[in-house]
Amino acid sequence: MKPKNKTKVGRLKHLATTLLCVLPNIVMAQKETILFHNCENFFFPTNDSIKEDDEYTVTGKKHWTWFRFEKKRDALAKTYIAAGEGIFPVLIGLCEVEGTKVLDALCFDSPLSKGHYKYVHYPSQDVRGIDVALLYNEKRFKLLESSQITPEITDNDEPTRDVLYVKGTLSSNRSVNIYVIHAPSRRENNIKQHLRESIFAMIKEHIDSLHQKGENNFIIMGDMNDNPWDESILNGFQTDVKNGNEPFLVNLMQFNKGKAGSYYYDGDLFSFDQFIISRNLTSQIVYPTPLDKTHIFKPKFLQNRDPRVKKEIPFCTYKRHKYLGGVSDHFPIILHIEL
Numbered sequence: 001m002k003p004k005n006k007t008k009v010g011r012l013k014h015l016a017t018t019l020l021c022v023l024p025n026i027v028m029a030q031k032e033t034i035l036f037h038n039c040e041n042f043f044f045p046t047n048d049s050i051k052e053d054d055e056y057t058v059t060g061k062k063h064w065t066w067f068r069f070e071k072k073r074d075a076l077a078k079t080y081i082a083a084g085e086g087i088f089p090v091l092i093g094l095c096e097v098e099g100t101k102v103l104d105a106l107c108f109d110s111p112l113s114k115g116h117y118k119y120v121h122y123p124s125q126d127v128r129g130i131d132v133a134l135l136y137n138e139k140r141f142k143l144l145e146s147s148q149i150t151p152e153i154t155d156n157d158e159p160t161r162d163v164l165y166v167k168g169t170l171s172s173n174r175s176v177n178i179y180v181i182h183a184p185s186r187r188e189n190n191i192k193q194h195l196r197e198s199i200f201a202m203i204k205e206h207i208d209s210l211h212q213k214g215e216n217n218f219i220i221m222g223d224m225n226d227n228p229w230d231e232s233i234l235n236g237f238q239t240d241v242k243n244g245n246e247p248f249l250v251n252l253m254q255f256n257k258g259k260a261g262s263y264y265y266d267g268d269l270f271s272f273d274q275f276i277i278s279r280n281l282t283s284q285i286v287y288p289t290p291l292d293k294t295h296i297f298k299p300k301f302l303q304n305r306d307p308r309v310k311k312e313i314p315f316c317t318y319k320r321h322k323y324l325g326g327v328s329d330h331f332p333i334i335l336h337i338e339l
Contacts, residue, residue, distance in 0.1 A: 036093040036221035038330035051129030077110035088115035092135040095182035122148040125159035181222025200236025220276040264313035286336040
């Protein structure tokens, strides 16, 4: 028979161990994780006859096999779970996804299947068929409405992705308006710059109209194909601080210049992936550490493994036509918001 004092010590140790296990979950329950990611050409391996997706098929130039597709699907899922620090993110904005087939595979046939996700997606006029989408945890986010915002293009412009608009409430009963963007690229000597400027101004006009009707909470996420300090962003979303005036929208990546980036090209890091939020939400942001305010999620398993590369850059799936097997050529960006 054990002495009573030893039994008491054992119980205290058990209680301490239990508290150590439970406390992280209590802390995590006080915040929600929101994530955005450019998935880098997340195509379904079968051919879509009305889209220019031939190279991302089993017989295409890039030999996009079922094995490679499933490997990428599961790697994306595990990335998003890791970003949530053990709790599935409440919202996951995505771009470069080829429609409902890949979204079904990601939500229901991968490790994300335990996250109770549904998604919002509208097919766009993008010639390759890659769109934007929003995954949401149906137990912690109530979908109220959604729509697609179609950019105005001229006869000389190639059709581009729509902007996704979603309104819903978080588990705190806070109503929030969300925009998911994949702006036109910088290819061909940046001939689509005018389109990006038009799209950003169009979104700001949409926000202003809702704000006038009493909406206060806004989260814009996306691959802007411009940096936060570029004129298209500063003017389009009116995030520039002028004459001491505090703008309604705040770009959380505005201080990344020269320090951090989510995309790497031709030797330089770019902060194309951004969160822009209404100023009232800034006080509720929770940072991983007091020094880490880049909002870029870049653990070692997402980074390039070539020892010759000294910068922290994404480990991409393809480099041109060469298969590397990485997750994406963009790092995800994350936002922890306090409830």
